[in-house]
Amino acid sequence: MQKITLILVIYQEKIAQLPIFSLLTAIANQNRFQVILYDNSPTAQENPLSAENITYFHDASNPGLAKAYNYGWHKAQANHSNALLLLDDDTEISLNYLEKLMKIELTADLGAIVPLIFAEETQISPVAAEDYISSNHQNLSAGKTSQRLMAINSGACIPLAVLNQIGGFNEAFPLDFLDHWFFWRLYQEKLAVEILDEKLQHQLSVLDYQQVSPQRYLSIVMAENLYYREYETTLQKRHRQQLFLRLLKQFLLVKNRKIWRITWQELTKKTK
Numbered sequence: 001m002q003k004i005t006l007i008l009v010i011y012q013e014k015i016a017q018l019p020i021f022s023l024l025t026a027i028a029n030q031n032r033f034q035v036i037l038y039d040n041s042p043t044a045q046e047n048p049l050s051a052e053n054i055t056y057f058h059d060a061s062n063p064g065l066a067k068a069y070n071y072g073w074h075k076a077q078a079n080h081s082n083a084l085l086l087l088d089d090d091t092e093i094s095l096n097y098l099e100k101l102m103k104i105e106l107t108a109d110l111g112a113i114v115p116l117i118f119a120e121e122t123q124i125s126p127v128a129a130e131d132y133i134s135s136n137h138q139n140l141s142a143g144k145t146s147q148r149l150m151a152i153n154s155g156a157c158i159p160l161a162v163l164n165q166i167g168g169f170n171e172a173f174p175l176d177f178l179d180h181w182f183f184w185r186l187y188q189e190k191l192a193v194e195i196l197d198e199k200l201q202h203q204l205s206v207l208d209y210q211q212v213s214p215q216r217y218l219s220i221v222m223a224e225n226l227y228y229r230e231y232e233t234t235l236q237k238r239h240r241q242q243l244f245l246r247l248l249k250q251f252l253l254v255k256n257r258k259i260w261r262i263t264w265q266e267l268t269k270k271t272k
Contacts, residue, residue, distance in 0.1 A: 005036065066173055086153045129180075146191075
């Protein structure tokens with residue numbers, strides 16, 4: 001690769017306090033890298049990184065990830081970059097990781113390059129996805145694979161040719177299940193994934209039914225139901241079984257009665 005565009009999505013975080021800030025400072029004014037800081041916060045902030053290759057864009061509408069990634073994709077096209085690197089505001093990568101990416105040959109069968117993602121000592125990505133992904137998922141190790149898998153968006157590097165081929169990111173999944181859809185789409189195109197022997201730390205967001213707001217939970221449930229109804233249709237029956245088990249657990253244990261009612265409403269919707 002000769003050029004990589006980094007799209008870093010920010011929400012209510014100061015740029016200077018990001019875990020990746022020191023790296024951004026190090027690559028400022030390096031033409032090999034283009035950096036897009038896409039800020040979904042309610043209020044814009046000053047960009048402390050004054051460099052030609054670093055762009056700040058504020059979007060108070062907070063459209064989530066898919067729209068931000070597509071913005072980065074189009075900027076990468078204009079910059080003649082070879083690939084788009086997806087980053088969350090809590091992800092820290094090293095210059096060594098960028099150098100590893102730069103050395104990879106973008107062959108026609110390569111759909112994405114992903115690191116090994118850990119939450120402290122536990123690997124959480126990438127995982128095998130031939131079957132319904134649950135807490136008993138199978139972790140995958142480094143190497144190039146055509147196996148059906150799912151990986152976390154953040155840290156993934158996508159060749160521009162692949163994004164052009166699939167038409168970018170599906171904005172029907174603005175936030176939740178975008179990663180599921182993306183790696184499902186790569187598999188449909190018979191594209192391989194290169195798993196690098198590079199470990200990144202990620203703050204695992206555990207869904208706590210006692211704490212999550214009904215609005216946030218509804219967004220998650222609608223996204224997962226859309227995914228299994230329209231895309232991963234072979235696992236729709238399995239998903240509905242999981243929804244039923246979740247409903248029972250929520251009915252018995254969750255104090256906020258709106259939560260189990262949301263699950264019930266989604267479970268009783270007509271399927272294809």
